[in-house]
Amino acid sequence: xxxxxxxxxxxxxxxxxxxxxxxxxxxxxxxxxxxxxxxxxxxxxxxxxxxxxxxxxxxxxxxxxxxxxxxxxxxxxxxxxxxxxxxxxxxxxxxxxxxxxxxxxxxxxxxxxxxxxxxxxxxxxxxxxxxxxxxxxxxxxxxxxxxxxxxxxxxxxxxxxxxxxxxxxxxxxxxxxxxxxxxxxxxxxxxxxxxxxxxxxxxxxxxxxxxxxxxxxxxxxxxxxxxxxxxxxxxxxxxxxxxxxxxxxxxxxxxxxxxxxxxxxxxxxxxxxxxxxxxxxxxxxxxxxxxxxxxxxxxxxxxxxxxxxxxxxxxxxxxxxxxxxxxxxxxxxxxxxxxxxxxxxxxxxxxxxxxxxxxxxxxxxxxxxxxxxxxxxxxxxxxxxxxxxxxxxxxxxxxxxxxxxxxxxxxxxxxxxxxxxxxxxxxxxxxxxxxxxxxxxxxxxxxxxxxxxxxxxxxxxxxxxxxxxxxxxxxxxx
Numbered sequence: 001x002x003x004x005x006x007x008x009x010x011x012x013x014x015x016x017x018x019x020x021x022x023x024x025x026x027x028x029x030x031x032x033x034x035x036x037x038x039x040x041x042x043x044x045x046x047x048x049x050x051x052x053x054x055x056x057x058x059x060x061x062x063x064x065x066x067x068x069x070x071x072x073x074x075x076x077x078x079x080x081x082x083x084x085x086x087x088x089x090x091x092x093x094x095x096x097x098x099x100x101x102x103x104x105x106x107x108x109x110x111x112x113x114x115x116x117x118x119x120x121x122x123x124x125x126x127x128x129x130x131x132x133x134x135x136x137x138x139x140x141x142x143x144x145x146x147x148x149x150x151x152x153x154x155x156x157x158x159x160x161x162x163x164x165x166x167x168x169x170x171x172x173x174x175x176x177x178x179x180x181x182x183x184x185x186x187x188x189x190x191x192x193x194x195x196x197x198x199x200x201x202x203x204x205x206x207x208x209x210x211x212x213x214x215x216x217x218x219x220x221x222x223x224x225x226x227x228x229x230x231x232x233x234x235x236x237x238x239x240x241x242x243x244x245x246x247x248x249x250x251x252x253x254x255x256x257x258x259x260x261x262x263x264x265x266x267x268x269x270x271x272x273x274x275x276x277x278x279x280x281x282x283x284x285x286x287x288x289x290x291x292x293x294x295x296x297x298x299x300x301x302x303x304x305x306x307x308x309x310x311x312x313x314x315x316x317x318x319x320x321x322x323x324x325x326x327x328x329x330x331x332x333x334x335x336x337x338x339x340x341x342x343x344x345x346x347x348x349x350x351x352x353x354x355x356x357x358x359x360x361x362x363x364x365x366x367x368x369x370x371x372x373x374x375x376x377x378x379x380x381x382x383x384x385x386x387x388x389x390x391x392x393x394x395x396x397x398x399x400x401x402x403x404x405x406x407x408x409x410x411x412x413x414x415x416x417x418x419x420x421x422x423x424x425x426x427x428x429x430x431x432x433x434x435x436x437x438x439x440x441x442x443x444x445x446x447x448x449x450x451x452x453x454x455x456x457x458x459x460x461x462x463x464x465x466x467x468x469x470x471x472x473x474x475x476x477x478x
Contacts, residue, residue: 017051021114080329088246091340155235173211219252233304285312389464
């Protein structure tokens with residue numbers, strides 16, 4: 001009894017970032033009921049920053065613990081993932097204006113984030129399914145904030161339809177895996193695949209894995225299951241697009257990486273074609289969005305395609321999970337900062353709506369030097385240009401992929417070429433910032449809150465370049 005109580009105490013302590021966000025969502029809901037929206041936002045920041053600080057501390061002391069019969073874990077993988085997820089949510093709050101904080105967005109976003117933290121901590125397919133669904137439900141409401149906007153309605157419908165499809169695919173995959181293995185925990189699945197009994201059920205396990213991957217590919221915006229994301233990112237309020245393109249997307253990517261390096265890691269040796277299937281998925285996800293981004297005329301839409309392309313780069317980890325997995329954490333954190341702040345600047349110059357034409361960038365260096373500098377740094381980081389952190393993330397990921405063999409070398413070369421193509425459209429946006437505009441009615445939503453986060457992001461994207469090893473993943477315990 002005492003041991004069980006001690007385990008429960010440890011669970012509450014080491015999952016305190018998760019519980020802080022749950023309590024925060026309740027507190028912020030109550031405060032919002034009394035129309036104290038600014039106080040609610042300040043409280044949201046407090047809960048988010050406390051969660052982030054505790055997570056960094058746990059990472060510093062190297063926490064590696066399992067709870068409840070190895071079903072839930074706090075380890076290096078989950079902690080670094082928590083950092084990337086929380087950062088995306090913080091920037092989402094930073095870009096929220098009065099029109100959104102006066103709605104139900106704040107508690108819902110905290111609730112969705114809390115569920116996302118739990119997603120990367122579970123070590124069981126059934127718990128993973130429940131955690132993912134819990135993180136998605138609040139997001140449906142977050143997307144549907146502008147009920148009278150046509151693009152917002154379209155975004156909401158597509159997001160919901162593909163969300164339902166993802167739920168069904170995961171449920172079917174989970175059922176097939178359970179029918180073959182007789183268990184849903186990662187350790188049990190891994191042990192079964194390593195045993196001689198797998199030969200009689202390998203086809204069912206492969207089918208179940210493909211269904212799981214298809215479901216998570218929707219959440220991760222992997223081609224061809226990315227089609228909902230472009231319209232959803234554009235039609236959603238821009239501050240919610242920050243959350244969708246970072247925290248929500250990374251939750252799906254982390255989930256795929258987690259199951260491939262734990263439950264199904266030995267399946268690559270039994271059926272090598274799985275690696276080639278994942279390679280094709282990574283290949284098309286790198287090529288198609290980069291090509292499509294070249295002809296865009298809307299900033300949010302281009303950033304959406306850019307986000308899909310980065311999912312393609314990160315999906316290289318799925319092809320060679322044992323060799324490239326440690327790099328994913330560093331890549332995710334740098335991506336989360338750069339993508340978040342690029343949408344934040346878009347909100348600053350275009351507002352929350354779907355209309356964000358390229359012309360809004362013109363004369364930005366003259367009208368708002370800080371926003372222009374921040375946008376430039378973020379785009380250069382996303383493009384992989386030194387000395388910013390995105391360069392080091394791409395360099396390490398592509399290099400480790402290339403050293404895996406001929407297939408890895410080919411994928412790394414394609415990734416390098418596509419990254420080069422992305423430089424063109426990123427550079428075009430940067431060029432617009434120095435071109436004089438004839439439009440005298442340009443409005444920029446300036447505030448000190450955004451200024452502070454833009455300065456912090458610039459510093460972070462420079463400093464992180466020189467300390468990638470602090471955010472390297474260790475393989476998850478399970």
